[in-house]
Amino acid sequence: MKVRLIVRRWKQGWTRPRYDVFDVEADPEESVLDLIERVSLSTDRTLVFEHACHHGACGACGMIINGVERLACVTKVGEAARKGLLLVEPLRGFEVISDLAVDKSRMFSKYPAETQTLEPVAASLEKLYDCVECGVCYSACPIANTYGEYLGPSVLALAYHRALSDGVVPGSVAGSGGVWACHAAFDCSEKCPVGFKPGEKIMKLRRLLLGGRVKVS
Amino acid sequence: MTAVSKHVVVIGGGVTGAATAYDLSLRGFRVTLLERGSIGAGTSGRTHGLLHSGCRYVADTEVARECYLENQTLRRIAPFLFEKNGGLFVAITEDDLAYKDFFLKKCGEAGIPVEEVEPAVALKMEPNLNPKLKAAVLVPDGTFDPLKVILSFLASAKKYGAVVKPYNEVVGFRVEGGEVRAVRVLDKVSLREYELEADFFVNATGAWANKVASLAGLHVPVKPSPGVMVALDGRIGNRVFNRLNKPGDGDIIIHQRGTSVIGTTSWIVEDPDGVSIPKEHVELMIKRGSEIAPVVSRMRVKAVYVSSRPLVGQAAQTGREVSRSFAIIDHSREGVGNMLSIIGGKFVTARLMAEKMGDAVCERLGVSVPSRTAELPLAPYWLYFS
Amino acid sequence: MGLGKAVRSWFQVKGRSAEHISFGLRRLAGIVLALYLVIHMVDISTLLLGREYYQALLNLFSSPVGLVFDIILWILLVAHGSLGLYSAIVEAGFLVDRRKELLVAAWAVVALFSLVGAVVIIHVMG
Numbered sequence: 001m002k003v004r005l006i007v008r009r010w011k012q013g014w015t016r017p018r019y020d021v022f023d024v025e026a027d028p029e030e031s032v033l034d035l036i037e038r039v040s041l042s043t044d045r046t047l048v049f050e051h052a053c054h055h056g057a058c059g060a061c062g063m064i065i066n067g068v069e070r071l072a073c074v075t076k077v078g079e080a081a082r083k084g085l086l087l088v089e090p091l092r093g094f095e096v097i098s099d100l101a102v103d104k105s106r107m108f109s110k111y112p113a114e115t116q117t118l119e120p121v122a123a124s125l126e127k128l129y130d131c132v133e134c135g136v137c138y139s140a141c142p143i144a145n146t147y148g149e150y151l152g153p154s155v156l157a158l159a160y161h162r163a164l165s166d167g168v169v170p171g172s173v174a175g176s177g178g179v180w181a182c183h184a185a186f187d188c189s190e191k192c193p194v195g196f197k198p199g200e201k202i203m204k205l206r207r208l209l210l211g212g213r214v215k216v217s
Numbered sequence: 218m219t220a221v222s223k224h225v226v227v228i229g230g231g232v233t234g235a236a237t238a239y240d241l242s243l244r245g246f247r248v249t250l251l252e253r254g255s256i257g258a259g260t261s262g263r264t265h266g267l268l269h270s271g272c273r274y275v276a277d278t279e280v281a282r283e284c285y286l287e288n289q290t291l292r293r294i295a296p297f298l299f300e301k302n303g304g305l306f307v308a309i310t311e312d313d314l315a316y317k318d319f320f321l322k323k324c325g326e327a328g329i330p331v332e333e334v335e336p337a338v339a340l341k342m343e344p345n346l347n348p349k350l351k352a353a354v355l356v357p358d359g360t361f362d363p364l365k366v367i368l369s370f371l372a373s374a375k376k377y378g379a380v381v382k383p384y385n386e387v388v389g390f391r392v393e394g395g396e397v398r399a400v401r402v403l404d405k406v407s408l409r410e411y412e413l414e415a416d417f418f419v420n421a422t423g424a425w426a427n428k429v430a431s432l433a434g435l436h437v438p439v440k441p442s443p444g445v446m447v448a449l450d451g452r453i454g455n456r457v458f459n460r461l462n463k464p465g466d467g468d469i470i471i472h473q474r475g476t477s478v479i480g481t482t483s484w485i486v487e488d489p490d491g492v493s494i495p496k497e498h499v500e501l502m503i504k505r506g507s508e509i510a511p512v513v514s515r516m517r518v519k520a521v522y523v524s525s526r527p528l529v530g531q532a533a534q535t536g537r538e539v540s541r542s543f544a545i546i547d548h549s550r551e552g553v554g555n556m557l558s559i560i561g562g563k564f565v566t567a568r569l570m571a572e573k574m575g576d577a578v579c580e581r582l583g584v585s586v587p588s589r590t591a592e593l594p595l596a597p598y599w600l601y602f603s
Numbered sequence: 604m605g606l607g608k609a610v611r612s613w614f615q616v617k618g619r620s621a622e623h624i625s626f627g628l629r630r631l632a633g634i635v636l637a638l639y640l641v642i643h644m645v646d647i648s649t650l651l652l653g654r655e656y657y658q659a660l661l662n663l664f665s666s667p668v669g670l671v672f673d674i675i676l677w678i679l680l681v682a683h684g685s686l687g688l689y690s691a692i693v694e695a696g697f698l699v700d701r702r703k704e705l706l707v708a709a710w711a712v713v714a715l716f717s718l719v720g721a722v723v724i725i726h727v728m729g
Binding site: 031055 | 254255256257258262263266297298300301302361362363364365367384386403405406407408446448452455456473474475476478490491519520522524597599600601602603
C-alpha cells in the first residue's frame with residue numbers, strides 16, 4: 001500500500017520543528033517501526049529514533065502515531081494509517097532529544113534504590129513486571145504533562161506492587177508529587193501497551209495508604 | 218603504567234560494546250562509546266532474550282561450558298535482570314527421543330546440571346507443552362529484557378566515568394603512520410560532524426564490523442547471519458521451551474514478561490542493513506512452535522522481526538584464539554596497530570568477550586590491570602538515565 | 604515546566620481517550636464555574652450602586668441570551684458535579700475496576716440532569 005509517512009523532526013538548535021514527508025510503499029502487515037527504520041536506512045540517515053527489541057518487550061519505541069501513544073514495533077502500518085497517512089511524533093511529557101527520541105530520565109531518575117524488577121508467579125518461579133518502562137503513560141497523563149515533579153503513573157504503579165510485596169513505599173510516593181497528584185484521568189491505563197493499569201494501581205495504593213496498611217519509609 | 222591517561226573509543230552500543238566499555242572503564246581507562254542509533258538498535262537489542270544454559274550447544278563441550286559459566290556469572294552479578302526459571306528440552310518425535318542420551322551425556326561432560334523429568338511432571342510444570350511429548354530435561358536457562366541488560370552494563374560503565382553517545386555515527390577514520398589517530402563522527406542530534414581522538418579503538422559493531430572497519434581500509438571476516446523471530450501475544454509458560462535435538466529452525470520458545478517468542482532461522486547476507494523477512498520463515502516458526510506447544514497456532518502474532526548474528530567467517534585465523542565461540546581481530550596484520558575488532562559470541566558471553574578484549578587492549582597499551590567485571594554487581598539499568 | 608507548554612497540552616484533544624477528555628471537561632467546567640462565582644459576586648454587588656442598576660442586570664439575565672448562558676452554566680455545573688462524584692469515588696480507591704461503567708453512568712446523569720434543567724429554565728424563565 002502507498003503510505004505518506006510524516007515525521008516530526010527536530011535537531012538541537014532549531015527554534016521550531018519541521019515535518020518531513022516520505023512517500024513510500026509499505027506492507028500493511030509490517031510495523032510502523034520497520035517502516036521508519038527502512039526510511040532511515042534508505043533515505044535519511046540522520047533520522048533519530050529509539051528502538052531495541054522490536055517485539056513490544058523493552059519499551060524503547062514509544063511514540064505518537066496519528067495522535068495516539070503506541071509502541072511502534074507492534075503497531076501495524078495498515079491498522080494505524082488513516083487514508084494512507086501516518087503522522088509520527090515523539091512522546092509528550094518528556095524533553096525531546098531529537099526527532100522521535102525523548103529523554104526518559106524524568107521517569108527513571110525517580111526509581112527508588114530498592115526498586116524490585118521481579119515478581120513471584122508461583123513457588124520458585126518469577127517474572128519481570130509486565131511494565132516495559134516505555135513512558136507512554138507519562139505522555140498520556142495530563143498531570144505528567146504539566147507538573148514536572150510528578151513521579152508518574154508507571155513509577156507509582158510499581159510502588160503499588162512494592163507495597164503489596166513488602167508493605168512499604170518510599171516517602172516520595174506519599175508526598176506532593178506522588179499518588180495524591182493523580183486526578184483520575186486514566187488515560188495512562190487506556191494507552192498502556194501491556195495493560196499494566198497504572199491508574200487503577202495508584203487509586204488502590206491510596207486505599208492502602210489511607211487504611212494504614214502500608215508504611216511510608 | 219596506569220590506564221587512566223589512556224583514552225579508548227568503543228564503537229558499537231550493543232551488548233558487546235556496552236560490556237567492553239564497562240570492563241575498560243573499570244580498569245581505569247577513559248572510555249567513550251559511540252553508537253550510530255539508539256542503545257541496542259543493532260543485533261543484541263533484538264535477541265529473543267535467552268540466558269543460555271549452554272545445553273543448546275552441547276555438541277561442542279567447550280562452548281557449552283563457557284556459556285554455562287557465564288550464565289552463572291550473570292546471575293550472580295545482576296540477578297535483577299533475569300527471570301531465572303530454568304528451561305525444558307522436550308522430545309516430540311522419535312528422532313528427538315533418540316538424541317536424549319547423547320544430550321544428557323554431553324551436558325554432564327560440560328558440567329551443566331540438568332535433570333530428566335517424567336513427561337507427566339513436565340506437563341504439570343508447563344501445561345501448554347505438547348501433551349504427546351516423549352521426554353523432558355530440565356536445564357538452567359533463564360530469560361531477560363535485552364535492552365535493560367545492555368543499559369545495566371552502560372550504567373555500570375558510566376559509574377566509572379565512561380561517556381556514552383548514542384546517535385553518533387562513525388563516518389570515517391583518520392589513519393596516519395600505522396595508527397588510527399581519530400574517528401570522524403556525525404552527531405545526528407545536532408547534525409554536527411566532529412573528530413574524536415583516542416589512543417585505542419575497539420570495533421564492537423558485530424554484524425556491521427566489516428562495514429565499519431572498511432571505513433578505515435581494514436577488513437573483518439564477519440558473516441552477518443539473520444534469523445527470523447515471531448513474537449506471540451501472550452505468555453504461554455514460565456520456563457524456556459527447547460526442542461530436544463540438534464540446533465535447528467524454530468526449536469525454541471522464550472517467554473519474557475507477557476510475550477512468548479519463537480525462534481529462529483538462519484541464512485547469510487552481505488549487508489545487515491535492510492534485511493527483509495521471508496514469509497515462509499514466519500510460517501515455519503509457527504508450525505515448529507506448535508509442535509512444541511499446540512496453543513501457538515491459536516495465538517495472535519504481535520511482531521515479526523529479524524536480527525543478524527555476527528558469525529565468525531573462516532578467515533578469522535588470527536592466532537588469537539581467545540575462544541572458539543568468538544574472535545578478536547588484530548588489525549596490526551593490516552598495518553594498523555591500535556585497533557581491535559570483535560565478532561562472534563552469544564549475548565550470554567558478552568561479559569567474557571569484553572574481558573578478553575580488555576585484556577588485549579591492556580596488553581597493547583602496556584597496562585596491567587585485571588578485569589573485575591565477574592566480581593562486582595552490575596549497576597541497575599535505571600541509573601543510566603541519571 | 605513552561606506555562607505555555609502546560610496550557611497548550613490542555614487543548615490537545617486528538618488521540619486522547621474518552622477518559623482523558625472527561626477529565627479535561629471536568630477541569631474546564633470547574634474553572635468556568637469558579638469564574639462565574641466571581642462574576643456573580645460582582646453583579647450582586649451592583650445592588651450597592653442602586654436598585655435600578657441591579658434591576659437592569661436582572662433584566663439582562665432573563666433575556667433569551669441570558670437564558671442560553673444559564674443553560675450552559677447549568678450543564679457545566681451538572682457535568683462538574685457528576686464527573687466530580689465519579690472522580691471522588693475512584694480517587695478514594697472504590698469501584699476502580701468498574702470505572703468504565705461508572706464513567707458511563709456519570710455521563711448519563713449529566714445528560715439527564717442537563718435536559719431536565721434546560722427544560723425547567725426555559726419553562727420557568729422563558
